[in-house]
Amino acid sequence: MESSMPLILGKCEFLNPGGSVKDRVALKVIEEALESGDLAPGGVVTEGSAGSTAISLATVAPAFGCKCHVVIPDDAAIEKSQILEALGATVERVRPVSITHKDHFVNIARRHALEANELAAKDKKVSQVDGKDREPMDGCVPDQEKENPALLSHCNGGFFANQFENLANFRAHYEGTGLRFGSRLMAMWMHLLQLQALVVPWLVFLHFFRRRVRKSSVS
Template sequence: MAPVRATGAIVGVAAIFVSVAFSFYICDRRSKSSSLKTRSTSSKKKSRMGLVDAIGNTPLIRINSLSDATGCEIFGKCEFLNPGGSVKDRVAVKIIEEALSSGQLRPGGIVTEGSVGSTAISLATVAPAYGCKCHLVIPDDVAIEKAQTIEALGATVEKVRPVSITHKDHFVNVARRRASEANELMLEQRNKLQLNGGNIKPINVYRSDEDRHSSALSTDCQGGFFADQFENLANFRAHFDGTGPEIWEQTNGKLDAFVAGAGTGGTLAGVSRFLQEKNTKIKCFLIDPPGSGLFYKVTRGVMYTKQEAEGKRLKNPFDTITEGIGCNRITKNFMMAKVDGAFQATDMEAVEMSRFLLKNDGLFLGSSSAMNCVGAVRVAQSLGPGHTIVTILCDSGMRHLSRFHNPQYLSQLGLTPKATGLEFLGIK
């Protein structure tokens, strides 16, 4: 995705608006806190009410090998244990619940989203619990098992070629169009309803076979809703209301740092905001993969990547096999983050980390989880021994078999792991 350059003035004004909105949200949240039951409360029940209630309250585990090697206490939040297999389950629930509550989405409506996989899987998992359908648009180069999983969950999958976010056929922009098409169809149907013996009979108004396939519409279409995970602040709220409080409770408030990668920015933003509201001394860090400009935004104040240097700007500058994190634009969710610093990591480090954790801890993790663990070690090295650090184990390696955990694929890219320990991070 090509970077979207913004002037300091524009970013500054946008940040003010976001901060004001956040302040109103905090006030509203506190005023209602006494009357609302949180998911943490419901987790204390012996049983949970359905799929949605099983999301969240994931275990926080000590990653023994990394803790012993660094002299810090390094913990991972096991988000891969959510029903849909990733941290994005939280976001899917929050987005759909808020959309239904606001009337932007109706039961029977179609939720559309552009995703590299995890959010798509989570939406496909959660939507049926709310009586909704899913149409999901993904790049055609993501791990094949992700598309297979989405289809198995009953959602419609539309694959598109990877292009810049500014291109009309970027997967996010296509998903936005699909929601508009569903809403247009709903209006057409309502305008062409016929009374038949006192019954309302919908008329088939498909405009073409292409519409039928690409939008997964039906003659009883209830409209569409674009989830917009990058800009929809329900993403941030899912982690501010859920993940952050859980980490605080599970550590008894005794932690020194939190680190995570950012794609949409929702996890990093929600958790960092909550933790630093509880204790301003808690440091929050970004770990960024190759090709992403967020590291430079945090450390230098400007978006920049090596791929843009010397007139070498590319339509799709990402050169990482890490799926789900990294971005070359500032999203509304990322703007909510309170980050104290950032680290960069390589694909090789992520691959080596995933194999190290599997061998030493029995943790079979996906690419973004491995990258987060690299970040946890970087933070430990930066702060020194004796600190408590938390990161996110986003998903398992099960949905990364064709790429990140495929020896042949890695060999072609020169990423065959060779380390016997943590020497790839300077630890002997």
């Protein structure tokens, strides 16, 4: 009876620093944004999320010297806000509206990133014109902060993580999670091949991961 039981494998992603697999996504998103220049060192990462992605971004961003600004609907559990704030993120709670509305929490997060970039560019231009190398707190001037409190300390530029449309989300798993599964379990699969009557499906699956591991080793 025991020999007919299926093999079930699990990976304890809840042991990641942020408590979920979304840590991998947050890390990849921020790394690629910094490499491409879309996110400047010391800039702010914005996201509209009341879930684990927000927590992961708030966990990862400070490791790269960046800030995190999260916009969430005000009907989300207060514990989410408390966790995010404990991680150092700025939390903005807004009324729930349709995703097509300009004030949907995701659209607000996207807008804040654009506003932060505009504010950073404006501040840089002013510094160049007056010939002074100004270093106000967090790169912002008080008047600008008063005009838009949501962008407080966000003046080194912004980047909208855009978790649902950012291909870094996919690449985090295709180049990371999947490859990690394959490399760790390949030795065990080779042993299982000797015990399986239906060898072809296993060989196809194994071949995919062998190619992925070899490609990764070469690069």
